[in-house]
Amino acid sequence: MKILVCISNVPDTTSKINFTGDNKEFDKNGVQFVINPWDEYALTRAIELKEAKGGNVTVLNVGEADAEPNIRKALAIGADDAIRVNAHPKDAFFVAQQIAAVAKEGGYDMILMGKESIDYNGSQVHGMVGELLGIPSVVPAFKLDMVNDNTARLEREIEGGKEVVEVQLPFVASAQQPMSEPRIPNMRGIMTARTKPLKVVEPVGNEAKTAYTSFSKPEKKGGVRMIDAENAGELITLLRNEAKVL
Amino acid sequence: MSVLVLVEGFNGEIKKSSLEAASYGSQVAQTLGTTATALAIGEVHDDALAKLGEQGISRVLYDNDPRLNNFVTEAYVKVIAKAAAQENSKVIIFSNTNIGAAVGARLAVRLNGSLATNVTQLPQINGSSFTVTRGVFSGKAFADVELTSDVKIIAVKKNSIEITSQGGTATVEKFSAELTDADFAAAPKETVMQDTDGGVLLPEAEIVVSGGRGLKGPENWHLIEELAKELGAATACSKPVADIGWRPHHEHVGQTGITVSPNLYIAIGISGAIQHLAGVNSSKVIVVINKDPEAPFFKAADYGIVGDALEVVPKLIEAAKALDK
Numbered sequence A: 001m002k003i004l005v006c007i008s009n010v011p012d013t014t015s016k017i018n019f020t021g022d023n024k025e026f027d028k029n030g031v032q033f034v035i036n037p038w039d040e041y042a043l044t045r046a047i048e049l050k051e052a053k054g055g056n057v058t059v060l061n062v063g064e065a066d067a068e069p070n071i072r073k074a075l076a077i078g079a080d081d082a083i084r085v086n087a088h089p090k091d092a093f094f095v096a097q098q099i100a101a102v103a104k105e106g107g108y109d110m111i112l113m114g115k116e117s118i119d120y121n122g123s124q125v126h127g128m129v130g131e132l133l134g135i136p137s138v139v140p141a142f143k144l145d146m147v148n149d150n151t152a153r154l155e156r157e158i159e160g161g162k163e164v165v166e167v168q169l170p171f172v173a174s175a176q177q178p179m180s181e182p183r184i185p186n187m188r189g190i191m192t193a194r195t196k197p198l199k200v201v202e203p204v205g206n207e208a209k210t211a212y213t214s215f216s217k218p219e220k221k222g223g224v225r226m227i228d229a230e231n232a233g234e235l236i237t238l239l240r241n242e243a244k245v246l
Numbered sequence B: 001m002s003v004l005v006l007v008e009g010f011n012g013e014i015k016k017s018s019l020e021a022a023s024y025g026s027q028v029a030q031t032l033g034t035t036a037t038a039l040a041i042g043e044v045h046d047d048a049l050a051k052l053g054e055q056g057i058s059r060v061l062y063d064n065d066p067r068l069n070n071f072v073t074e075a076y077v078k079v080i081a082k083a084a085a086q087e088n089s090k091v092i093i094f095s096n097t098n099i100g101a102a103v104g105a106r107l108a109v110r111l112n113g114s115l116a117t118n119v120t121q122l123p124q125i126n127g128s129s130f131t132v133t134r135g136v137f138s139g140k141a142f143a144d145v146e147l148t149s150d151v152k153i154i155a156v157k158k159n160s161i162e163i164t165s166q167g168g169t170a171t172v173e174k175f176s177a178e179l180t181d182a183d184f185a186a187a188p189k190e191t192v193m194q195d196t197d198g199g200v201l202l203p204e205a206e207i208v209v210s211g212g213r214g215l216k217g218p219e220n221w222h223l224i225e226e227l228a229k230e231l232g233a234a235t236a237c238s239k240p241v242a243d244i245g246w247r248p249h250h251e252h253v254g255q256t257g258i259t260v261s262p263n264l265y266i267a268i269g270i271s272g273a274i275q276h277l278a279g280v281n282s283s284k285v286i287v288v289i290n291k292d293p294e295a296p297f298f299k300a301a302d303y304g305i306v307g308d309a310l311e312v313v314p315k316l317i318e319a320a321k322a323l324d325k
């Protein structure tokens, strides 16, 4: 089975978010980048499936060379090879186009992604790739198993419940927990990752459908009003009369 | 052309998040000098449909194909695309639900349109430029994004748009996309709804009562549940609480869980790690109850109580019971 896992390269979850150049650009200064946490669920599940059934796991990133340490990390966790589409990803559609082109070329059985990229919070690349390739997209899934060589069974979240779906290969799915337990690379993984193939390819097309014009930050909170634990009940009165939320 | 709004039903009623989308859609229509049409799918009562007039919707297209009562991505995309073609809609509005996200992206590609999800404000429209504001970096920032294609698809973040009520009645028209069995090939084998015990769905909730590791164990969760019941709230938890199995995973909020933006979020025995805040920081009012006065969550709070949850929460339940509702 050939599995393609798409990873985005995002600011560490603890990063302070700032903007430069008249609030037109994200300030990368001092920011640590990590594999998008949701994508780790997809990556580990892909590796588990490969371990159980045999096959190959390719990781794919659409991004510039500064994403390579995290691509190597994905190889250290257990992917077999990697592809980087050498481009500044302009928006979700641009990224989806690149992923679809790589997927078409590689003939993958399954394309796994994260539920959402935690930088631009779009939650849309998976659906776009599914549509571009004309194959089903199952989002967001928290369970993925093979029923037989051609069919996968997934559980996806809907508001207030879940759906169990069976789809024929190939398909796209996005992962959320508890699909798998993300792994930390071990020493052997880190050593072998250095020599695993990482292919750099040039982008197809240059089309974006949106233009980011500026950024802003939410207003700061006015400060916290403390209530004595002895009179905890007063909180409820304040929530009704002052905050007017009850 | 009219602005098209997708509305989702739940137990025969229209979801609150869809009423927000309808309010958004009709305001956009007004700015563009046109009308707003809603497309309803699934089981919704007729009077609930007509009442969308209150949100400024003039017509409701209703596809009551029972096969659509379950969510099936391909079938939904087809119905919406057909309605958009019939109405010649250039602006399509969803709510940012799991359904909205799943169909919005496919629809954007099919209609060659621009898609913006997680949108928090009405658009700025200047001549041919159409710009929306959306939440990015997990609640830590907003971005202004211009939608440059002819067709614009917008998924509105929950609880960020006021529900308008202008008191009108919408006309309800039958609509059929004439779907075939092939459109339902990926229909779910099974749909399991959570037993909310008549309670409130977390993603739709206006009030959320959430517990962390400070609650000490699942045996103390009745406190969270009782307070939630008194306030008409949904319950939630921090990630470690779901990981150790005190609570189900679908209750876990935060960076790697679900994002909530209720009017009131009450955090009990939760330290306020940045990854937890990422899922709750757009809540309008935040209350923190923690025995440690140095807990980082207090920095993000509007109201705080330093104390032992096991002693404080019973007092809150008592006070909530005394409220006239």
Ligand SMILES: Cc1cc2nc3c(=O)[nH]c(=O)nc-3n(C[C@H](O)[C@H](O)[C@H](O)COP(=O)(O)OP(=O)(O)OC[C@H]3O[C@@H](n4cnc5c(N)ncnc54)[C@H](O)[C@@H]3O)c2cc1C
Pocket: A006, A007, A008, A009, A036, A038, A039, A060, A061, A062, A063, A064, A067, A088, A089, A090, A091, A092, A095, A112, A113, A114, A115, A116, A117, A118, A119, A120, A121, A122, A123, A124, A125, A126, A212
């Ligand atoms: C203004 C702007 C500036 C940007 N600057 C940078 C930058 O400096 N460096 C950089 O690396 N990226 C940059 N990006 C790209 C960004 O990280 C995302 O890849 C892209 O915007 C898609 O975001 P989304 O939130 O819509 O993705 P979602 O739809 O939320 O992503 C869903 C899933 O798609 C997959 N996916 C998403 N993006 C990629 C990708 N790029 N490669 C492979 N798989 C992916 C992942 O599995 C992810 O979990 C920028 C984007 C914008 C809009």
Ligand SMILES: Cc1cc2nc3c(=O)[nH]c(=O)nc-3n(C[C@H](O)[C@H](O)[C@H](O)COP(=O)(O)OP(=O)(O)OC[C@H]3O[C@@H](n4cnc5c(N)ncnc54)[C@H](O)[C@@H]3O)c2cc1C
Pocket: A013, A037, B211, B212, B213, B214, B215, B237, B238, B239, B240, B241, B252, B253, B254, B255, B256, B257, B268, B269, B270, B271, B272, B273, B274, B275, B276, B279, B289, B290, B291, B292, B295, B307, B308, B309, B310
């Ligand atoms: C990549 C990544 C993603 C993550 N995603 C998420 C996420 O989505 N959601 C999430 O929640 N976390 C997430 N985390 C974990 C996060 O960093 C914290 O570890 C977690 O939120 C802590 O949960 P907690 O506050 O319940 O527990 P703790 O940090 O153990 O805090 C317990 C709190 O309870 C207080 N307390 C103890 N006893 C009492 C008492 N009797 N009465 C009142 N207060 C009491 C303590 O003072 C303390 O502040 C993520 C971490 C990483 C690295």
